[in-house]
Amino acid sequence: MNRPEADGSADPSRSPTSVDPSDSPEPPAPTNTPTPPAPRVPLHLRLRRNRGRLLRRSLAALLVLVVALCTAAVVAYRMTDIPEPHPETVTQSTVFVDDKGSYLGRRGPVDRQEVALSQVPRYVQDAVIAAENRTFRTDDGVSPRAIARAVLASLTGGERQGGSTITQQYVKNALLSPEQSLSRKAREALIAIKLDRTRSKDAILEGYLNTVYFGRGSAGIEAASRNYFGVDTRRLTVSQGAALASIINIPSYYEKAGSDPEVTATLRARWVWVLDAMAASGSITAKQRADAAFPAFRFYPPGTTEGQRQYMIDVAAQEAADRLGITEDQLARGGYTVHTTFDLSLQDATTEAVKDLKGGKSGKGSKGVTLHAAVVAIAPGDGAVRLLYGGSDYARQPFNDAVGGAVEAGSALDPFHKVRLSGPLGALRKTAAPTPLQLASAYAAVAAGGVYAAPYTVTKITRDGRQVYTAHPHTQRALDEKEVFMVDQQMLTAYQQVPPSIRAVPSTSADGSVPRTFFTAGAGGGITRRTVWSTGLDPQLALTVALFADRPGKKKDTTVPAQLPNDPPPTDSAAETAAQIWQLATTGAKKG
Numbered sequence: 001m002n003r004p005e006a007d008g009s010a011d012p013s014r015s016p017t018s019v020d021p022s023d024s025p026e027p028p029a030p031t032n033t034p035t036p037p038a039p040r041v042p043l044h045l046r047l048r049r050n051r052g053r054l055l056r057r058s059l060a061a062l063l064v065l066v067v068a069l070c071t072a073a074v075v076a077y078r079m080t081d082i083p084e085p086h087p088e089t090v091t092q093s094t095v096f097v098d099d100k101g102s103y104l105g106r107r108g109p110v111d112r113q114e115v116a117l118s119q120v121p122r123y124v125q126d127a128v129i130a131a132e133n134r135t136f137r138t139d140d141g142v143s144p145r146a147i148a149r150a151v152l153a154s155l156t157g158g159e160r161q162g163g164s165t166i167t168q169q170y171v172k173n174a175l176l177s178p179e180q181s182l183s184r185k186a187r188e189a190l191i192a193i194k195l196d197r198t199r200s201k202d203a204i205l206e207g208y209l210n211t212v213y214f215g216r217g218s219a220g221i222e223a224a225s226r227n228y229f230g231v232d233t234r235r236l237t238v239s240q241g242a243a244l245a246s247i248i249n250i251p252s253y254y255e256k257a258g259s260d261p262e263v264t265a266t267l268r269a270r271w272v273w274v275l276d277a278m279a280a281s282g283s284i285t286a287k288q289r290a291d292a293a294f295p296a297f298r299f300y301p302p303g304t305t306e307g308q309r310q311y312m313i314d315v316a317a318q319e320a321a322d323r324l325g326i327t328e329d330q331l332a333r334g335g336y337t338v339h340t341t342f343d344l345s346l347q348d349a350t351t352e353a354v355k356d357l358k359g360g361k362s363g364k365g366s367k368g369v370t371l372h373a374a375v376v377a378i379a380p381g382d383g384a385v386r387l388l389y390g391g392s393d394y395a396r397q398p399f400n401d402a403v404g405g406a407v408e409a410g411s412a413l414d415p416f417h418k419v420r421l422s423g424p425l426g427a428l429r430k431t432a433a434p435t436p437l438q439l440a441s442a443y444a445a446v447a448a449g450g451v452y453a454a455p456y457t458v459t460k461i462t463r464d465g466r467q468v469y470t471a472h473p474h475t476q477r478a479l480d481e482k483e484v485f486m487v488d489q490q491m492l493t494a495y496q497q498v499p500p501s502i503r504a505v506p507s508t509s510a511d512g513s514v515p516r517t518f519f520t521a522g523a524g525g526g527i528t529r530r531t532v533w534s535t536g537l538d539p540q541l542a543l544t545v546a547l548f549a550d551r552p553g554k555k556k557d558t559t560v561p562a563q564l565p566n567d568p569p570p571t572d573s574a575a576e577t578a579a580q581i582w583q584l585a586t587t588g589a590k591k592g
Contacts, residue, residue, distance in 0.1 A: 092335030098344035112219035124241030126283035141167035141196030215255030258297025311390035341384035376440035383453030406433040410523025412533035415490035444542035450479035495519035534578035
């Protein structure tokens with residue numbers, strides 16, 4: 001066996017650096033442990049690094065959204081048409097006024113009459129603007145704040161919001177439904193903008209004033225002017241205009257102004273606020289503001305005499321429709337103003353006088369007997385009917401006793417028995433029961449020296465400021481001078497034969513004149529009076545008062561004549577009532 005050298009030299013066949021594989025350690029076995037992640041970059045650093053890119057993306061998205069919204073708005077605006085007003089907002093009623101222009105009443109489904117803006121005083125226009133939309137003259141037709149409040153209220157279910165512009169209110173009231181929704185509100189705004197750009201502010205304000213509701217059943221300022229103050233719009237004062245403007249806010253509440261103290265006080269405070277705003281804006285002068293006094297309102301609801309006027313309106317409506325060649329329904333919806341011959345003050349005074357007849361109150365009497373009174377006054381030689389009392393209660397009895405009631409004449413026709421009656425008076429020979437209107441017109445012919453004038457109740461009719469009908473009296477000679485003298489003498493004889501206790505006392509008018517003839521006659525006698533007529537006449541007026549009674553007939557819904565109540569005697573009641581009305585009529589004519 002060979003051994004290594006003593007000096008320790010190695011085997012030359014082996015490299016000093018060579019290692020025997022059998023002498024090397026084994027490599028480590030592989031493991032499944034993951035590689036640790038790189039540390040996260042803080043959010044603020046990442047945002048800082050990507051800020052530019054994020055900003056560019058946000059701006060691009062915002063731009064796309066703005067473009068989309070603008071495009072949608074433009075498309076919606078172009079596709080939005082201004083609708084026609086609702087039929088009910090353009091339907092007008094027909095108004096009836098007396099011989100001095102005082103309001104009698106109306107006919108039609110809604111109390112509304114259009115009036116041109118030129119007929120609305122500027123201070124009334126300014127009062128409405130001060131109360132409802134002080135930027136009306138300069139805004140674009142919408143109020144962004146009001147729209148935002150409405151949207152928020154719709155989304156959150158909050159209380160309905162107001163504060164719309166006058167243009168928006170007009171759109172809502174006249175052009176759209178009252179539905180409360182976001183879609184309707186959006187359409188309202190679009191239409192308001194389009195309306196503002198296509199029509200003048202005056203046109204919008206005129207439409208608004210003719211459609212906005214004022215309470216008391218009044219749609220539009222013309223009806224409101226009549227129902228609150230009894231005047232046309234053009235006659236409103238500064239104080240009245242400010243009051244009406246104040247009412248628009250809550251019409252169902254403020255309509256009681258003048259009759260409810262609490263409501264009146266609340267309205268007064270708002271009225272002051274409106275006037276102060278008008279003064280501050282220069283709409284009225286400091287003197288006008290200082291002189292303004294809170295106005296007096298017509299009482300609401302109306303009294304009993306209002307319903308009694310329907311008898312007059314019935315007759316005038318029928319006559320007006322006939323003169324225009326249309327139906328009464330067409331007349332009621334046509335927006336006409338019918339000027340009548342009636343004296344409203346005399347009519348109301350007569351209503352009160354007849355209500356307390358001494359022959360038993362007009363209406364139900366004992367044993368089912370109903371007392372009726374009819375009163376007619378006509379201008380001799382002209383035919384204008386100044387007074388027409390047709391019954392005590394139109395609601396219970398719409399039948400007009402003055403024009404349709406056949407009342408037994410008895411001795412009331414005796415003065416005509418010795419004269420020839422022809423033409424329009426010929427009908428008196430053929431009936432024993434004329435209507436009060438027929439008898440009054442016959443005696444009016446006597447007062448006019450034998451000239452008969454056909455009775456009429458309509459003097460003129462206007463529409464939209466144009467006169468569409470004017471009355472012309474239709475007269476003809478019915479009696480010659482001798483016949484007139486004979487009738488006069490017969491009336492005088494009849495008057496002298498009546499006991500003084502039941503004669504009508506001749507009433508002196510304001511100018512010192514007395515009726516040429518005044519007598520009382522009728523059917524039946526003593527305690528069996530069936531009818532009583534009391535008539536007075538002079539060249540200016542012919543007045544007839546008729547009293548009669550009826551009771552239920554054997555058949556359902558029928559009546560038969562009945563004896564007049566006797567305590568006190570009906571002749572006394574008729575004569576005294578006629579004298580009282582004559583005094584009212586003649587003194588009133590003198591004052592007018």
